[in-house]
Amino acid sequence: MTMKTTQRRAVTAAAVIALGLTVSACQTQSKAASGNPAEVSIMVGGLDKVIYLPAELTERLGYFKDQGLTVKLQSQPSGANAETALVAGQVDGVVGFYDHTIDLQTKGKCIRSVVQFANVPGEVEIVGKDAGITGAKDFAGKKLGITSPGSSTDFLTQYLAGKAGAATDEYTTVAAGAGATFIAALQNGGIDAGMTTDPTAQQIKEKGLGDVLLDMRTEEGTRAALGGLYPASSLYMDCDYVEKNPQTVQKLANALVKTLAFINTHSGQEIAQQMPGEYASGSGGAASYAAAIDASKGMFTATGVMDPDGAQNVLTVLSQFNPNVKGKAGTVDLGKTYTTEFASKATG
Numbered sequence: 001m002t003m004k005t006t007q008r009r010a011v012t013a014a015a016v017i018a019l020g021l022t023v024s025a026c027q028t029q030s031k032a033a034s035g036n037p038a039e040v041s042i043m044v045g046g047l048d049k050v051i052y053l054p055a056e057l058t059e060r061l062g063y064f065k066d067q068g069l070t071v072k073l074q075s076q077p078s079g080a081n082a083e084t085a086l087v088a089g090q091v092d093g094v095v096g097f098y099d100h101t102i103d104l105q106t107k108g109k110c111i112r113s114v115v116q117f118a119n120v121p122g123e124v125e126i127v128g129k130d131a132g133i134t135g136a137k138d139f140a141g142k143k144l145g146i147t148s149p150g151s152s153t154d155f156l157t158q159y160l161a162g163k164a165g166a167a168t169d170e171y172t173t174v175a176a177g178a179g180a181t182f183i184a185a186l187q188n189g190g191i192d193a194g195m196t197t198d199p200t201a202q203q204i205k206e207k208g209l210g211d212v213l214l215d216m217r218t219e220e221g222t223r224a225a226l227g228g229l230y231p232a233s234s235l236y237m238d239c240d241y242v243e244k245n246p247q248t249v250q251k252l253a254n255a256l257v258k259t260l261a262f263i264n265t266h267s268g269q270e271i272a273q274q275m276p277g278e279y280a281s282g283s284g285g286a287a288s289y290a291a292a293i294d295a296s297k298g299m300f301t302a303t304g305v306m307d308p309d310g311a312q313n314v315l316t317v318l319s320q321f322n323p324n325v326k327g328k329a330g331t332v333d334l335g336k337t338y339t340t341e342f343a344s345k346a347t348g
Contacts, residue, residue, distance in 0.1 A: 036247040041072045042235070043086065044095040045079035045151075046178055048279045050198040050296040051122035051233045053271070054259045055095045060274045061262065063255035069248070077177050078148040086111070086238065093237040093252075097121070097152035098306075099314050101236050101337040106324045110239035113338035114249050115256045115346075116306040117233040118299040120222040123156060124201045125214040131192040133213065136164035145176035145185055145194020152232065153195040158321045160214065160225065168321075179282065186210055199283035199292035206288060217296050226317055229310030231338075239336065246342075253342035257304040264302045268294030304343035311338060 044055050055073055058064055064071040076082045079096035086094045087109060094100075101111045127133040133142065139161045146153040154173060161171060176185040178200050185191045186209055193213065196204075204210045215221040222230055235256060242249050263271060268290040272280060280289040311334050319329035 036245045038068055038248070039070045039072070040093065040248060040252065041074065041091040042093045042095060043074045043076055043082040043091040045076055045082040045097075046147075047073060047075040048199070048282065049178065050293055051118065051299070052095050053275075053293070053297075054117050054233075054256055054263065054300070055235075056276070057263070057271065057274060058255050058259040060276075061259060063258050064252075067251035067255050069251050069255070071252075078151045078153075080148050080150040080154075086236075092241060093235055095233065095235050098231045098234045098236065098311070098338065099152055099155060099318060102315055102318055102332055102334075103155075103322060103324050105332055105337060106328050110336055111236050112239050112242055112336065113231075113234040113236045113306060114242060114342050115235045115253050115304040116231055116301060116338065116343065117235075117256075117260065117304065119229045119231045119301060119307045119310045120219055120299045121152070121156065121216040121226075121230050121232040122197055122296055122299045123153065123195050123216045123232075124197070124212045125157075125160070125193060125195050125216075126186065126201060126204055126210040127193040127213045128186055128189075128191075128210050129208070131210075133193050135213070136160045136166070139164065139166040139193070140170040142192040143172045143174050143190065145174050145182060145191035145196070147177055147196075148175045149173070155318065155322060156216075156226075156230075157195055159317050162321050183207070183209065198296040199279075199289055202288055202292035202295060203284050206284060217299050226313065228313035228316075229307050230314055230317065231306055231310040234306075234338075236338075242339070250342050250345060253304065253346040257343055257346035260300055260302055260304055263297055263300050268292070268297060271297070303347045305340045305347070306338045306343075308334075 044052050046052055047056050082094045082096050083100045085091050098113045101113055104111045144157055146157055174191050176182045176191050176194055178196055182196050182200050214225045216225055271293050272290040280286045283289040315329055315332055318325040
């Protein structure tokens with residue numbers, strides 16, 4: 001897939017979002033009118049991805065139920081698809097990357113992170129063994145895997161390439177998804193490198209198919225790659241829903257922050273034992289899945305509270321290459337893209 005094809009698909013996605021704005025407003029108002037509902041639908045940009053592990057783990061631990069909530073978790077292969085579902089009014093919330101809230105604000109949509117799972121992306125840039133890539137400076141002329149056009153992996157890939165001097169027309173982005181499709185693309189030469197998360201990264205390591213070039217699962221690696229923290233996985237919701245249903249949002253925050261504390265006090269093996277069996281079987285087995293969790297779980301905060309400097313860095317990064325944000329950084333109100341109110345109460 002050429003860069004032009006990626007741009008066409010991104011335009012199509014933008015059109016879907018634009019068309020969904022009016023529908024979203026009506027449907028969100030209808031949902032919010034019920035007042036603090038006990039049933040909540042949440043779309044996750046990949047339920048089996050370790051970066052979004054708190055969503056399913058909270059359900060499995062019974063913490064949503066303890067709060068009197070019935071939460072319906074749905075899965076989409078990428079955060080961009082989950083974002084579109086929220087804007088179209090199909091779900092009440094999304095577990096995805098915080099950067100989408102900034103992107104959507106430039107399109108006139110108010111979306112707010114209410115619980116921040118991590119202040120780093122949890123992503124790694126993996127390069128094939130024979131790709132001849134020793135740094136982002138070598139991206140020119142290469143095929144780079146992302147989950148989908150308009151996804152956070154797309155955003156970050158463009159930033160890293162641009163920072164190293166590679167223009168968007170000098171490399172090709174390929175929608176490689178995650179898991180088996182990403183691994184096959186790397187193994188079969190469909191991509192030379194790509195951005196992915198655990199457990200995919202752990203499987204690639206164990207199969208000897210590639211090496212980690214950039215590790216954004218840690219604060220140190222994230223600062224080195226992106227110049228600061230980059231708040232990523234979170235629960236974000238329509239601002240109107242948050243304002244009209246504060247009790248429901250607080251209950252969600254209570255449950256999720258309790259899960260973040262669980263993650264920070266348990267091993268990868270103990271966490272893996274709580275998760276659906278198919279997550280381990282699809283990740284190379286129980287030991288591999290537990291190792292994948294251990295490799296990434298350090299990225300999760302214990303409080304669910306946004307790092308304000310990190311939020312500013314996300315805006316800084318997006319304003320350098322995202323066409324929706326570039327030239328508009330001064331008009332973005334970061335205070336409307338996240339709130340610490342609910343997470344702070346949950347930990348306090």
